[in-house]
Every structure is written in structure tokens, then in C-alpha cells.
Amino acid sequence: MLERILYNIIQVLTVMIFAPLIKGILNKLKENVQSKTGQSILQPYRDIWKLFHKDEVISENSSWIFRVTPYIVFITPIFVTLLIPVLTTYPLFFAFMGDMVGGGFILSLGGFFAALASVDTANPYGAMGASRTRMVGFLVEPVFMIVFFTVSFVAGSTIPYIVQMHWVTPVSNFFDPSHILLMIAFFMIILAEAGRIPVDNPSGHFELAMIDESKNLEYSGPSAALIKWGGAMKFFVLLCIFLNVITMPWGLAQTQSLLAVLFAIPLVLTKIFVFILVLVIVESSLAKLRLFRITEFLSAAFIISIIAMITVFFK
Amino acid sequence: MIDHTTTFSIFTELAELSAALFLLTSFGIIAMRQVQASLIMFILQSLLLAMSAIILGYQYAINHLFVVAGVTIVIKCMLLPWLLRYTIRKEVYARREILQVLNIPTSLLIAVAITIFAYFITSPLLKLSNDVAIQFNLPIGLAVLLLGAYTIMVRTEAVPQVIGILSMENGAFFAGISIASNLPLIAELAAAFDVLIIALVMGILISKIHEHTGDTSIKKMTILKEG
Numbered sequence: 001m002l003e004r005i006l007y008n009i010i011q012v013l014t015v016m017i018f019a020p021l022i023k024g025i026l027n028k029l030k031e032n033v034q035s036k037t038g039q040s041i042l043q044p045y046r047d048i049w050k051l052f053h054k055d056e057v058i059s060e061n062s063s064w065i066f067r068v069t070p071y072i073v074f075i076t077p078i079f080v081t082l083l084i085p086v087l088t089t090y091p092l093f094f095a096f097m098g099d100m101v102g103g104g105f106i107l108s109l110g111g112f113f114a115a116l117a118s119v120d121t122a123n124p125y126g127a128m129g130a131s132r133t134r135m136v137g138f139l140v141e142p143v144f145m146i147v148f149f150t151v152s153f154v155a156g157s158t159i160p161y162i163v164q165m166h167w168v169t170p171v172s173n174f175f176d177p178s179h180i181l182l183m184i185a186f187f188m189i190i191l192a193e194a195g196r197i198p199v200d201n202p203s204g205h206f207e208l209a210m211i212d213e214s215k216n217l218e219y220s221g222p223s224a225a226l227i228k229w230g231g232a233m234k235f236f237v238l239l240c241i242f243l244n245v246i247t248m249p250w251g252l253a254q255t256q257s258l259l260a261v262l263f264a265i266p267l268v269l270t271k272i273f274v275f276i277l278v279l280v281i282v283e284s285s286l287a288k289l290r291l292f293r294i295t296e297f298l299s300a301a302f303i304i305s306i307i308a309m310i311t312v313f314f315k
Numbered sequence: 316m317i318d319h320t321t322t323f324s325i326f327t328e329l330a331e332l333s334a335a336l337f338l339l340t341s342f343g344i345i346a347m348r349q350v351q352a353s354l355i356m357f358i359l360q361s362l363l364l365a366m367s368a369i370i371l372g373y374q375y376a377i378n379h380l381f382v383v384a385g386v387t388i389v390i391k392c393m394l395l396p397w398l399l400r401y402t403i404r405k406e407v408y409a410r411r412e413i414l415q416v417l418n419i420p421t422s423l424l425i426a427v428a429i430t431i432f433a434y435f436i437t438s439p440l441l442k443l444s445n446d447v448a449i450q451f452n453l454p455i456g457l458a459v460l461l462l463g464a465y466t467i468m469v470r471t472e473a474v475p476q477v478i479g480i481l482s483m484e485n486g487a488f489f490a491g492i493s494i495a496s497n498l499p500l501i502a503e504l505a506a507a508f509d510v511l512i513i514a515l516v517m518g519i520l521i522s523k524i525h526e527h528t529g530d531t532s533i534k535k536m537t538i539l540k541e542g
Contacts, residue, residue: 172327177332296420311451
């Protein structure tokens with residue numbers, strides 16, 4: 001029991017420590033593809049460090065929501081981390097406290113507060129960003145739901161630890177059409193939810209074209225650092241759900257020894273690195289969609305998840 | 316290590332996967348904005364048809380399914396796109412955005428309803444057979460057939476309509492290789508060459524229409540007149 005709590009803590013620490021690194025590697029690779037030298041892969045750590053040592057400015061007209069939001073944005077990915085398999089194939093201490101739907105709700109709670117806070121300061125760009133994020137959000141939501149329903153159809157459960165084992169026992173389940181289609185649909189959702197290129201440009205600096213970034217324009221100092229770090233952790237958590245739960249549990253610790261759990265960290269990071277390579281190829285070869293084309297992109301994701309469900313349901 | 320039943324079930328899953336992707340390309344044909352992209356979707360669809368035929372042929376040791384797969388690849392993936400590009404070169408390449416009767420999300424939702432309908436009407440038939448391949452090939456073949464007809468309805472351009480007709484043929488073929496896998500080879504060959512001739516005739520017709528009216532939109536052809 002005690003070691004399961006310990007492993008759960010190791011899991012949270014892994015996510016907290018390596019989340020900015022993943023962002024850094026992603027930025028560096030993208031710049032390299034554009035034949036630039038690119039920033040150091042440690043740049044996100046330096047940004048967060050610098051922001052923590054700066055003073056903070058808060059508008060006098062803002063309410064408690066504005067002040068509380070950075071903490072919520074920071075803490076929600078950590079809660080989700082407790083529920084999902086990051087390093088182990090066997091359930092840890094908090095594993096049965098919530099299923100994938102619960103994890104999705106906790107993640108969207110952070111998004112909800114971020115949207116409220118951006119409207120709170122009455123910055124016009126904030127409200128615009130919030131409404132756009134909500135638009136993308138409510139288009140993503142049905143796809144999430146269908147994906148979870150399909151998963152619960154197939155695996156008979158929405159507890160991530162049970163779902164991930166279903167895809168590889170027996171091995172032929174990996175090639176199940178519903179599995180492959182769910183992977184495609186979930187990949188498209190990640191692009192939308194993490195604000196990657198066909199939906200949103202994460203490196204854009206033009207407020208009118210921003211979707212995700214413009215919500216956080218008003219934050220400064222430690223609050224900005226928390227929001228940055230929280231955003232990186234949310235991305236990391238989404239990748240863990242995609243790679244470990246939806247795709248396959250290979251590379252995770254199978255035995256209960258501490259060494260196996262520690263050894264799983266580089267393996268999981270390697271998996272994420274491979275995913276990032278794919279992401280960089282996708283991002284560098286596509287252009288950002290016009291705002292009203294996003295509905296088409298996400299309706300395609302919806303259709304793919306629906307077909308996944310049909311192939312299971314009528315089997 | 317891996318015994319025969321495991322291999323068999325992996326192949327079944329692969330056949331099912333290619334069936335699902337086959338259905339997905341049909342949605343792609345409906346939703347793609349560019350003629351070029353629609354054509355690529357059609358080529359992919361034909362490739363998946365061939366892949367499905369190869370897997371079924373291997374699983375049930377039916378040799379002539381390999382020939383069917385070969386004919387499909389040569390005719391539908393190579394000759395047909397080349398023919399369409401050759402006869403209607405300008406139309407395939409120059410046109411970027413093409414109009415639809417409905418907007419894309421709506422038309423995709425209707426397409427989903429059609430797919431569910433196809434599954435629904437084939438479900439009594441599926442109970443009659445224990446064959447695994449029929450369980451997914453028949454409903455998906457029928458769905459692709461109906462979706463091809465739907466493509467013809469919803470597209471207002473001539474070239475995507477031709478692609479719609481060809482994908483209907485693909486759907487019928489896809490259902491055919493599972494239901495009547497012992498169909499004489501000559502019938503399948505005839506069907507395949509039929510498609511080629513259809514594409515040639517339609518391609519020439521479209522290019523003639525384009526020469527006369529400067530457009531291939533169907534909307535302007537509602538009023539027929541002589542001279």
C-alpha cells in the first residue's frame with residue numbers, strides 16, 4: 001500500500017518535472033524544421049524560473065476568480081495525473097477514485113476557470129479568446145464523449161488501467177478497427193485541445209488570431225508562471241492518456257519494484273518523443289485553418305469516432 | 316510462439332480494419348473540398364479494397380481474390396486516375412474549391428445516418444451466416460454503395476460525381492468479394508473493364524461539356540435546350 005502511494009507521488013513528480021521539457025523539445029524541433037537554430041530545450045524552465053522571481057500586477061477591477069484561476073489551472077492536471085497510468089501498468093493508490101470521464105471533467109474545470117478569468121479583467125482580447133476557446137471546446141466535447149463511450153463498449157470499463165490492458169490482450173486487439181479509429185480521432189482532439197497548428201497557432205503573437213493564448217494575456221509574475229507550467233502539464237497529461245491508455249501500454253513498469261518504475265520514466269519519455277516527431281511533421285506540413293473551418297476539422301474527428309463506435313456496436 | 320489461431324485472428328482484425336478505413340475514405344470523398352483530394356481518397360479506397368481482397372484470399376485460400384486485388388490496383392489505382400487526369404486535366408488540377416448542396420458538417424451527419432441505415436437493413440441478413448468476413452464486408456459494402464449515391468446527389472460538380480459512381484462500384488465489389496467469393500473470375504474482370512470504359516466515356520463527356528459551357532457545374536444544366 002505504502003509503495004503504491006510512493007509511486008503515485010513519483011508519477012506526479014515526473015509530470016511536473018518533465019512537462020516543460022516536452023514543450024521545449026517540441027519548440028526546438030519545430031524551429032529546426034524551419035531551418036532556424038531554435039531556443040534551448042531548457043527555455044521553458046528558464047521562463048518559469050524568471051516569472052517566479054518577478055512582481056505581479058493585478059487589475060483593481062478584477063475579482064477573486066482572477067486570483068484563484070492560476071492555482072486551479074496548475075492543480076487540475078496534477079489531479080488527473082493521480083488517476084491515469086503514467087508509469088505503471090497496474091493501478092496505483094488513487095486509480096479507482098475516478099475514470100476517464102472524471103479526468104476529462106477535471107481537465108475541463110481548469111479550462112472553465114481560465115475562460116472566466118479572461119473575461120473577468122474586461123480585456124477585449126480576453127473575452128474574444130474565451131469565446132473562441134469555448135467554441136472549440138464544445139465541438140471537442142462530443143468527440144470526447146463518443147470516444148469514452150466506445151472505449152467503455154469495447155473494454156467494459158472506463159477506468160484507464162483496465163482500458164489500456166484491453167488493447168494488447170490478445171495482441172490482435174491492437175488492430176481492431178475501433179482502436180485505430182479511436183487513435184486517429186483522439187489525435188485530432190489533442191491537436192484542438194492543446195491548441196496545435198491546424199486549429200490554433202501556439203507561437204502566434206497576433207492577438208486577433210489567437211485562440212488559446214489570448215486568455216492568459218493579463219497574467220504576470222508567478223501567476224503567469226503557474227499558468228504556463230499548468231498548460232505544459234495539461235499537454236503532458238493529454239499525451240499520457242493518448243499514448244498509454246488509448247494507444248498501448250508498452251514500455252510501462254510491469255513489476256512492483258522501484259527500479260522498474262524509475263526505468264519506465266525514460267521509456268515513457270521516448271514514447272512521447274516519437275509522438276512529438278509525428279506532431280512536428282503534422283504541424284510543419286499543415287496551415288492553420290480559418291476559424292469557421294475548425295467545425296469541419298472537428299466534425300471529421302466526430303465522424304471518425306462515430307465509425308469507431310458503429311464498428312463495435314454492430315459487431 | 317504465435318500459433319495459427321492468433322495469426323488468423325490478427326488477419327481478421329486487419330480485414331476489419333481495412334473495411335473500416337474503406338468506409339472512412341467514402342466519407343472523405345464526400346467531404347473533401349478539392350477534386351484532387353477526392354481523387355486521392357478514391358485511390359486510397361481502391362487500395363483498401365485490394366488489401367481486403369488479399370487478406371480474405373489468404374485467409375480462405377481463394378486464389379482468384381489475389382487476381383481481383385491485382386486487377387483492382389492496376390485499373391482503379393493506376394489506369395483510372397491517369398485516364399481522368401488525361402481527359403479532364405484542367406478540371407482535376409485547376410479547380411481548388413468545389414461547391415456542395417449542403418455544408419460539410421451537415422452532409423457528414425447525413426452520411427452517418429446512411430451508414431447506420433445500411434447496418435440496420437443488413438442485420439437480418441447477417442444472422443443467416445456465420446462467416447466472419449461477411450459480418451463487416453456486407454454492411455460496409457452496402458454503406459459505401461449508398462454513400463456513393465449520396466455523393467452524386469450532394470456534389471454539384473461533374474468530376475466528383477464520376478468519383479461517386481466509381482466508389483459505388485467499389486462498394487458493390489467490396490460486398491461481392493465476401494458474399495460471392497466463388498464468382499467466376501471472368502465476371503469480375505468484365506466488371507473492372509466496364510468501370511474503365513465508364514470512366515473514359517464520362518471523362519470525354521465532361522471535357523466536351525467543359526469546352527462548350529466553360530464550366531462543369533451541374534446547377535447550370537437544369538434547363539435543357541437544343542441548338
